[in-house]
Amino acid sequence: MRHLSVPNQQVEHTLDFMREQNLLAPGMRVFAAEDNNSRLIPIDSGAALVLPTELADYPIIEHEGRTDERIDTDWWAHLRNLLGDEIVESGGEAWPSSHEFFADMMIVRLEEEVAQYSSEIATAKLLSHPHIRLVLSDAGVLGELRIRDLTPIGARLEDKIVVEQIPEDVASTRVLVKESGRSILCDPTRAYFSTKLQSERLETLELAKELRSLLDRPLRVCDPFCGVGPALATLLGEPDLVGELLATDLNPDAVELLFDNLRRWDRKEYPVGPNPVTNIHHDRIAGLADATELQHNPELIGSWDLLLVNLPHRTIEFLPALIPLLDRTNTSMIRGRVIVAESEIEDANEAIQNALPPRLQGTPEPTLKIKRDYSSTLRLCSFEAWIAPAP
Numbered sequence: 001m002r003h004l005s006v007p008n009q010q011v012e013h014t015l016d017f018m019r020e021q022n023l024l025a026p027g028m029r030v031f032a033a034e035d036n037n038s039r040l041i042p043i044d045s046g047a048a049l050v051l052p053t054e055l056a057d058y059p060i061i062e063h064e065g066r067t068d069e070r071i072d073t074d075w076w077a078h079l080r081n082l083l084g085d086e087i088v089e090s091g092g093e094a095w096p097s098s099h100e101f102f103a104d105m106m107i108v109r110l111e112e113e114v115a116q117y118s119s120e121i122a123t124a125k126l127l128s129h130p131h132i133r134l135v136l137s138d139a140g141v142l143g144e145l146r147i148r149d150l151t152p153i154g155a156r157l158e159d160k161i162v163v164e165q166i167p168e169d170v171a172s173t174r175v176l177v178k179e180s181g182r183s184i185l186c187d188p189t190r191a192y193f194s195t196k197l198q199s200e201r202l203e204t205l206e207l208a209k210e211l212r213s214l215l216d217r218p219l220r221v222c223d224p225f226c227g228v229g230p231a232l233a234t235l236l237g238e239p240d241l242v243g244e245l246l247a248t249d250l251n252p253d254a255v256e257l258l259f260d261n262l263r264r265w266d267r268k269e270y271p272v273g274p275n276p277v278t279n280i281h282h283d284r285i286a287g288l289a290d291a292t293e294l295q296h297n298p299e300l301i302g303s304w305d306l307l308l309v310n311l312p313h314r315t316i317e318f319l320p321a322l323i324p325l326l327d328r329t330n331t332s333m334i335r336g337r338v339i340v341a342e343s344e345i346e347d348a349n350e351a352i353q354n355a356l357p358p359r360l361q362g363t364p365e366p367t368l369k370i371k372r373d374y375s376s377t378l379r380l381c382s383f384e385a386w387i388a389p390a391p
């Protein structure tokens with residue numbers, strides 16, 4: 001999460017300004033920086049990348065966010081009120097003390113031991129988070145399309161909380177998530193989207209800017225597993241960064257949402273329904289496609305400077321099918337995400353290096369950097385590879 005690093009004496013004044021401008025991350029708290037002379041103020045993930053000039057003197061630091069314990073204390077108090085101390089104590093660690101925000105929705109995972117108390121859990125969450133409209137329980141991610149299996153367990157209906165017969169419009173999971181100043185239309189029950197990848201997308205933006213400096217022109221960007229397009233939201237927000245774009249996904253629902261998003265980000269017309277990958281504008285090719293098939297379309301191969309590979313379970317397996325898309329007449333870059341057991345990271349690095357064309361001289365070997373835990377043994381990692389022009 002982005003934080004503003006502000007000297008201790010200026011924190012109060014800065015907080016007032018950020019509160020007025022809606023720049024504070026809700027539910028997160030301010031904490032001391034390592035030097036103890038300044039404090040880190042959590043920036044709302046929806047805030048534009050360039051903050052108002054009043055804040056320009058303070059550096060922006062990436063740091064794991066810290067939750068505001070007061071809200072947490074509230075949730076436990078409401079749960080105890082609803083269920084009594086004995087039941088809460090007997091649930092132990094099984095209660096969903098953490099959750100994920102998705103615009104005005106909250107997603108929780110219910111352990112089997114406490115699943116029977118879903119109504120009380122939803123009520124306690126809604127009482128302690130007044131900006132939340134809908135609480136959903138999460139039964140995991142489904143199949144290759146990575147959509148979420150979500151069930152509404154409570155909602156706010158004007159000033160009432162309902163846990164049964166939630167009206168369809170209140171239970172809608174189609175929401176606009178604000179990130180880095182852009183609105184991203186998504187629906188986690190129809191297409192993959194993660195709110196936790198903002199830092200990843202900002203890193204991709206920095207790498208893309210480096211590549212643009214090297215090539216000295218806007219980039220031709222290929223995102224063959226684009227989902228609803230969040231990586232593109234960040235890249236398209238930077239003036240003159242994206243020249244041409246190829247954006248595809250296998251999931252028709254993701255493509256429908258992508259078109260809606262591109263229509264707003266690009267201020268251009270896009271089809272309403274999903275269609276097979278086509279040239280929609282002279283610099284925009286988008287639509288439904290199996291990424292592994294793109295290599296058979298002569299108009300698409302050898303054309304792209306930046307290739308994004310975000311299918312972490314299969315990235316390494318798919319690399320050989322994707323490399324023909326790169327424009328090898330000049331330097332290009334692949335930015336990928338991989339899920340791998342920590343004990344197998346070395347092998348995965350070797351597999352990536354073997355699959356890729358030679359790297360650009362003077363750039364580091366592509367190696368996986370651990371970004372976070374995916375399970376007790378698996379790690380979510382990312383890598384970037386600077387690819388040399390073919391001799």
Ligand SMILES: C[S@@+](CC[C@H](N)C(=O)[O-])C[C@H]1O[C@@H](n2cnc3c(N)ncnc32)[C@H](O)[C@@H]1O
Nearest residue numbers: 144145192193225226227249250251290291310
């Ligand atoms: C982990 S999600 C990433 C989506 C998006 N890039 C993001 O960051 O939110 C992977 C996406 O790949 C799509 N997908 C899976 N297999 C595919 C294939 N063979 N060709 C194209 N897309 C595929 C899924 O539908 C899903 O939207």
